[in-house]
Amino acid sequence: MDMPNKLFSLLNLIRFDRPVGFLLLFFPCSFGVALAAVRGSDYFFLVTFFLGSIIMRSAGCIINDILDVKIDAKVERTKNRPLVTGEVTVNEALMLLAMLLFCGVILLSNLSLQAIMLGLVVMILVVFYPLAKRITDWPQIVLGFIFGSGVLIAYSSIAHYLSFSAMLTYTGAIFWIIGYDTIYAFMDIKDDEVAGVKSSALFLKDRDYKKWLGAFYLAFWFLSLLGAIIEGRYSVMSLFLGSLGVLFILAWQVHTLDISSPKNCMIRFKSNVLVGFIWMIALL
Secondary structure, three states: OOHHHHHHHHHHHOOOOOOHHHHHHHHHHHHHHHHHHHHOOOOHHHHHHHHHHHHHHHHHHHHHHHHOHHHHOOOOOOOOOHHHHOOOOHHHHHHHHHHHHHHHHHHHOOOOHHHHHHHHHHHHHHHHHHHHHHHOOOHHHHHHHHHHOHHHHHHHHHHOOOOHHHHHHHHHHHHHHHHHHHHHHHHHHHHHHHHOOOOHHHHHOOOOHHHHHHHHHHHHHHHHHHHHHHHOOOOHHHHHHHHHHHHHHHHHHHHHOOOOOHHHHHHHHHOHHHHHHHHHHHHO
């Protein structure tokens, strides 16, 4: 394979053409930065965590694809991934992973000791996540711990401790992530059953899934709003408008969700980028 095609395959491996993933990883970081900003932060941290989100999401994709290559071959949505088709070898993927982790360590080394320790714990969870879908109906909870951890890492990088409001926001983010990733998982229900892997979507498909999703999203909305109020520096108007916009989009997702339509699920999943952006702006 010539160099341009190999580069394209490597970019495809890390889902560089699908920014939704790293944006959803970045937004919890931005929540943590915003919560701690009253203590003297500047927006250097937003840039740092944006770059870190791209690096770590890319690394996570590689780890996931290496461990799931046999499963991906059985799933319609993932059967053309580079490791499955052979466009990228495992050794090439490992080399790229090492480079990304090296860059991640450099970024992490500029943060507080507490943030570094949290980051190392999260890396263990990143490796465990692909295995979680083999042993539990709720691998989305593990993903919630991973993606939501940006709140704690960002906050502790600036404030050098973790406040109650940061913990509330982190818990809320976990519920948000469980909700939107369950919607994402609904697209793979048939293939997951064939492949023998588990997910919250499979667990909920024959239950009242809209009530479950509504509960997850309501918990996110309430805990995030409460965390911001406790932090105590935001204008009433920004919180009111931001929380109202977030609540509207989340309610629309649940009310109009059709799990029999992958396109419907994807549109509602992607709308969480707008949810994260609105809440970030409300907090900043």
